Amino acid sequence: MYSNVRIVMMYTSHPGNIGAVARAMKNMGLGELCLVSPKSFPDIVAERRAAGAKDILADAKVVETFDEALEGCVAVVGASARGRKIPWPVMNPRDCAKKVxxxxxxxxTGSDQENQNKVAIVFGREDRGLTNDELQRCNYHVHIPTNPDYGSLNVAMALQVVAYELRMDYLLYSGLGDATQAAPTLSPENDGWDEALATSDEVEGLIGHLEAVMIKTEFFDPENPRQLIPRLRRLFQRSRMDKIEVNIMRGFLNTVLKAIKDKC
Structure with a gap:
């Protein structure tokens, strides 16, 4: 199926869940698993639960931070079961599959085509899911509409639901014709995009750069932040900037900082 969809598991406490996720991934044709600081991995319990999907575990990448897990991704989807103070684009698994x-x-486009169009789907801790800060790093949230009287899902169950919808959407879409030739573009009014999309870490670098400039110009008070940075992050995540657009913004910010320095 999709070789450029990355499944990310955050701070998994039980190795059995890693094995179960690997099995669900292989069932649905997904192959890339990234583990952020798991409590125990590699682990024999994970291998037992993986059954015939030990190759997924063998190829799994273990990293220490969320930033590392999102490296190279142009879109990030976070699994969330809770409402948030600031509204964020939320989809059910079926609509999520279409967006992915x-x-x-x-x-x-461009020279580095091998790593382009990487999409991360992120699943949180077993006991409390993803934090608000982590969810703010996501372009979209996916919510599984469970029974409102009992909405608790094991992480492997949640992944299975999302992965199933990914597979069904892919099969239905590719069955209509040559999916590689009929690939949709990011903007329906355009025939194609002229630049590669900015990765999550590039957009985050821009946000950090903007925050530094806002502090320097006294527009932003870090002691009284309110919700300025989360709202700016939502704006940039929603806009889907490409690499050139990010570079333009950062070039402008560098000019602002230089002007401030020269004035002083």
Missing amino acids: REFALLPK
């Missing part, structure tokens, strides 16, 4: 397809099948 839009990004995963984008026409590739």
Whole structure:
């Protein structure tokens, strides 16, 4: 199926859940698993639960931070079961599958085509899911509409639901014709995008750069932040900037900082 969809598990406490996720991934044709600081991995319990999917575990990448897990991704989807203070684009698994397809099948541009169009789907801790800060790093949230009287889902169950919808959408779409030739573009009014999309870490670098400039110009008080940075982050995540757009913004911010320095 999609070779550019990355499943990310955050701070998993029980190795059995890693094995169960690997099995669910292989069932649905997904292959890339990234583990952020798991409590125990590699682990024999994970291997037992993985059954015939030990190859997924063998190829799994273990990293220490969320930033490392999102490296190279142009879109990030976070699994969330809770409402948030600031509204964020939320989808059910079926609509999520369509959105992932839009990004995963984008026409590739530029020289570094091998790593383009990487999409991360992030699943949180077993006991409390993803934090607000982590969810703010996501372009979209996916919510599984469970029984409102009992909405608790094991992480592997949640992944299975999302992965199933990914597979069904992919099969239905590719069955209509040659999916590689009929790939949708990011903007329906355009025939294709002229630059590769900015990765999550590039956008985060821009946000950090902007925050530094706002502090320097006294527009932003870090002692009284309110919700300025989360709202700016939502704006940039929603806009889907490409690499050139990020570079333009950062070039402008560097000019602002230089002007401030020269004035002093």
